[in-house]
Amino acid sequence: MNNDAVKKITFRVQRFDPEKDRKPHFQEFTVPVKRGTTVMEGLLYIKENLDSSLAFRTSCRMGVCGSCGMLINEYPHLACHTQVEEFHSDKLTLKPLPNMAIIKDLVPKLDTLFEHHKSVKPYIIREDKEEMEKPTAGYLQKPQQLDEYLQFTYCIKCGLCIAACPTSASDKAFLGPQALGQAYRYCADSRDEGQDFRYAIVEKDHAVWNCHFAAACSEACPKGVDPALGIQLLRKGVAAKALGIKKTAAPATLATPPALAKPKIDVPEFTVEPK
Amino acid sequence: MADKGPHQNYLGMWGWVWGGNYKLERYLYLLHRITGLGLLLFGLFHLTVTTIFRVQGEAIWSSTISFLDNPLFRVGEFLVVAAFSYHALNGLRLIIQELGFALGKPVPPIYPFTDAIRRKRAWTLVTLAAIMVLAVAFFIDFTVRGWG
Structure with a gap:
């Protein structure tokens, strides 16, 4: 894909609002993506331009905080760490992580x-x-x-x-x-x-x-x-x-407190008086 | 009216079957479960045939055996020995690896990440090769003796 080429991708997102819905359903959004666009950026585009009620977690956007875990095309990924281009598909299906309850849309109860x-x-x-x-x-x-x-x-x-x-x-x-x-x-x-x-x-x-x-x-x-x-x-x-065959080692001992530690080699004293 | 609470999203037993886009080992787990349940069902069926029908006299026993002596049940018997080969040898691999042997030591996570079971996939493939050899040997044995 050309760096600047914009492609339209369908995000099929599982929605669930505990105030309104008895069970989850899907909603589709068309999102413009280019090379390097992450799934998280696609979700932010939806929230900013198409439907502000869409709920998902995000914080660091660099694969460190662990907030944006979700199922993308039936596999668990971090949305911020996953580029749309990886899937070689015009359609992405996004669901909240299974094996935990859903609070709303893509937000699992952790x-x-x-x-x-x-x-x-x-x-x-x-x-x-x-x-x-x-x-x-x-x-x-x-x-x-x-x-x-x-x-x-x-x-x-x-x-x-x-x-x-x-x-x-x-x-x-x-x-x-x-x-x-x-x-x-x-x-x-x-x-x-x-x-x-x-x-x-x-x-x-x-x-x-x-x-x-x-x-x-x-x-x-x-x-x-x-x-x-x-x-x-x-x-x-x-x-x-x-x-009864487990080897046990003595727990780690304390290092000598820095104030009491002696250098391993003799450090020469200053031979030139500092000005 | 919605229940206004979190929606439970546990996959349940479907989570055993649903393999998603995972790799080989996830499907070996699934096959291990299926063959285990299959062997359990076969065990119940086998015990039923060899106890209930047998104690009712020679005539019922002979008619049951002649009813079971057909290609369909011969194929079923082949599937039982194939499942047994898989479950036994894969189970042996699991016993060894589930006790922390033949998995190697932890390594620093440097991208692209690998994990212990896939670094030691050779063990898995050797086990699968042994299962295939046994399955082919049984298949030849069954077909030479005939399905019916």
């Missing part, structure tokens, strides 16, 4: 996602509570230890993995790939001592053993987080602990 996320204690848990409350220094961690969980820190909580997950489709209580992936992220962190708390949560019903490894969550993730891998590694840890 409460369950955040409740499940909070339930796995997504933060560093340490026994030295005094240090956690009043930190005096950082914890030491090797690059190899960082690599164990770094991939999973990129989660933006957009919910695309939950929309892709067949278990989340039929089991509302299932913690879902997002929360389970984050449970692994913190269990794999060498600074953390909360593994037993999280294992007790994820080894119950509707949690880690309910994943059937369709791996659609990892395929759909727009940030390359790979929650399916996190879940299988979490499962490995839970199984190893149950069998």
Whole structure:
């Protein structure tokens, strides 16, 4: 497509207004697009020029905030991160993310996602509570230890993995790939001592053993987080602990506070008096 | 009058079937479910035939066996062994990978992203190849012995 060429694309958008509608229906809009136009820009065009009542979430418009997740041509995408041209089609079908309720039009209700996320204690848990409350220094961690969980820190909580997950489709209580992936992220962190708390949560019903490894969550993730891998590694840890063969390493120790640290090499004193 | 509340949008069991535009592994999951349910139904049917009809005497047992000895049920038998081959070998792959083995380690997410199961697709393809070999062997066995 020529950079300046404008093409007309039909956006077939699922609409639902809880004040008026019993069930969702579709409405079509014609949107002018050119090379590089994102689906989000198309939706903003509709809102500004065709129908201001259309509801959708948007914030950063650069694939960072995770607000604009939706089904585009039956696949979960971030609307701001997806160009219209990718689909090689004159018609796009836009629906809200499935496996969560719809508040209005393309706005899904993300409460369950955040409740499940909070339930796995997504933060560093340490026994030295005094240090956690009043930190005096950082914890030491090797690059190899960082690599164990770094991939999973990129989660933006957009919910695309939950929309892709067949278990989340039929089991509302299932913690879902997002929360389970984050449970692994913190269990794999060498600074953390909360593994037993999280294992007790994820080894119950509707949690880690309910994943059937369709791996659609990892395929759909727009940030390359790979929650399916996190879940299988979490499962490995839970199984190893149950069998009593889990290797446990001592938690990361505190680095020397900067004020007490001595340089590894002798730094010469100033030989020239500053003016 | 609308109910003025959020609309539930769970796909339910349709979410197992609905594969969207996903890749191979999503459809292997679907086939694993279908073959699992198929084998369960076959098990019930098989138990019914070999218990209820058998205890009613030799005449009923013989007439049931002669009724089942036709090409349609031979094709059905082939489908059962093909489904069993798939479910058993894919299940073995799942047991290994679901316990975190043969998946590799986490990698930094550098665009274009890949995920563990697709980086290790060779395992999946080897399993599928073994299933195909078994299915072809069974097919030859069934056709040589005849469908009827």
